[in-house]
Amino acid sequence: MPTPSARLGFAQPFQEQLAFFQKKVSLPTDAWDSIVKAQHDHAWAVAGAMRADLLNDLHDAVTQAIAEGLGIGEFRKQFAEIIARHGWEGWTGSDSQAGRTWRTRVIYQTNMATSYAAGRWAQLNDPDLLKTRPFWRYVHADGVAHPRPHHLAWGEMRLTLRHDHPWWLTHYPPNGFGCHCYVIAVRGPGPNDTTVPPVGWDAVNSRTGELPGIDKGWGYAPGATVADPLGLAKVIAEKSRSLPFELAADFLAEIKSGVEPGLWDNVEKYLEEAP
Numbered sequence: 001m002p003t004p005s006a007r008l009g010f011a012q013p014f015q016e017q018l019a020f021f022q023k024k025v026s027l028p029t030d031a032w033d034s035i036v037k038a039q040h041d042h043a044w045a046v047a048g049a050m051r052a053d054l055l056n057d058l059h060d061a062v063t064q065a066i067a068e069g070l071g072i073g074e075f076r077k078q079f080a081e082i083i084a085r086h087g088w089e090g091w092t093g094s095d096s097q098a099g100r101t102w103r104t105r106v107i108y109q110t111n112m113a114t115s116y117a118a119g120r121w122a123q124l125n126d127p128d129l130l131k132t133r134p135f136w137r138y139v140h141a142d143g144v145a146h147p148r149p150h151h152l153a154w155g156e157m158r159l160t161l162r163h164d165h166p167w168w169l170t171h172y173p174p175n176g177f178g179c180h181c182y183v184i185a186v187r188g189p190g191p192n193d194t195t196v197p198p199v200g201w202d203a204v205n206s207r208t209g210e211l212p213g214i215d216k217g218w219g220y221a222p223g224a225t226v227a228d229p230l231g232l233a234k235v236i237a238e239k240s241r242s243l244p245f246e247l248a249a250d251f252l253a254e255i256k257s258g259v260e261p262g263l264w265d266n267v268e269k270y271l272e273e274a275p
Contacts, residue, residue, distance in 0.1 A: 017119030018066050020223055021111070025232055025259060026055035027239055028251070035235070037220035040114060042232035043239075046107060047092065052254055054086045062111050076104045106177065113174045117182075118223025121172065124163065124185050133185035136163050137193065138173070141180035150213025151181050153198070160186060160193040167197050169221050176215030233266035240271070 024044035029035055032047040044059050061078040064070060083091075093099030123129070124136065140147065140155025154171075161167055163185075173181035189195045201212060208216040225231050236255055240248040256264050 014119055016122040017115045018063070020118040020122070020226065021063055021066055021115040023226075024059070025236075025255070025263075026052055026059055027235070027255075028052070028055065033217060034239070036217060038225045038231075039235045039238075040220075041118065041223060041225045043235045049088065049091070051086065051088075054082070054088055057082045057086070058107075062108070065108065066112065066115060072105065072108045075108045076101075079104050079107070110177060113179070114222040117172065117174060117221075118226065120183065121221060121223035122226075124183065129185055130163060133187055134163055135160050135186045135188050136168065136183045137186050138171070139182050139184055141182065144180055148176065148179070148213065151175060151179065154213070155181065157194040157198075158190070158192055159197065160189040160195060161197070165197075167201065169224060170211050170214065170219045171197075171201075172221035172224070174218065174222075175213060176218050179215075179218075230266055230270055232263060233270040236267050237270045 020041075021044075024042060027035060027043045027045050028050040029045040029047055030050065034047070035043050035045045044055065046055060046058055049055050049058065058079070061075060061082060064078070065075050082088075091103070093103030137158060137160040138154045140152050151173075168183075172183060173179055175181065198212075204211060208214075210216055210219040236252070240252050252267075255267070259267075
């Protein structure tokens with residue numbers, strides 16, 4: 001099982017992480033929040049990237065980074081080559097070196113962190129492991145320059161809850177961009193462990209729509225909905241309904257050409273059943 005140090009450096013990929021990312025289907029989006037929360041379990045998107053060939057090449061670059069443990073420097077080289085080849089211009093951050101540095105860091109770190117977390121979710125939920133270690137403990141990573149107060153508090157209190165506690169569906173890390181917290185499986189709470197979430201943990205922030213300590217858009221558990229057979233079909237249907245009729249038709253035609261027939265059957269079923 002990968003260690004926390006490997007998690008922080010993204011240097012030792014593992015099969016569950018790679019399998020999670022490889023299964024994602026590319027969806028064109030015009031904004032970062034067009035695909036939200038658990039939809040990321042099924043869809044791959046880069047805000048502003050609307051062409052399938054561009055998205056697929058960027059997906060391949062992240063896949064290679066996961067499979068080969070490539071650092072952000074190598075990813076940035078591939079990113080520059082891909083956008084030059086496709087002539088992708090005008091994307092957020094493209095007008096300066098600082099902007100390009102920021103944008104590539106967001107794409108790289110977010111996808112590496114969430115795919116790793118999804119792979120760990122699969123490992124932690126292995127039935128054999130759950131029989132012997134049914135509790136999970138929230139761990140705040142050491143060495144973070146600017147720790148988030150909530151995350152630090154959860155780690156210091158050694159918050160330890162059963163794997164099926166609803167807390168994990170919203171607080172399973174990462175809980176924001178740059179969050180390096182993680183979860184370990186344990187047999188049960190220790191003498192110094194806190195066994196109930198802090199008071200008010202489930203009170204929604206009216207500004208962000210998230211729970212306390214969770215960045216906007218991060219209140220979900222990466223990998224938790226992978227087993228939903230209609231998960232991707234729902235994402236595709238919801239995306240198509242958000243588009244004008246002609247654009248929706250083109251979008252669905254392009255998606256259909258790139259997915260397996262069985263998946264497309266689920267898409268059509270959901271489109272027919274959904275209001």
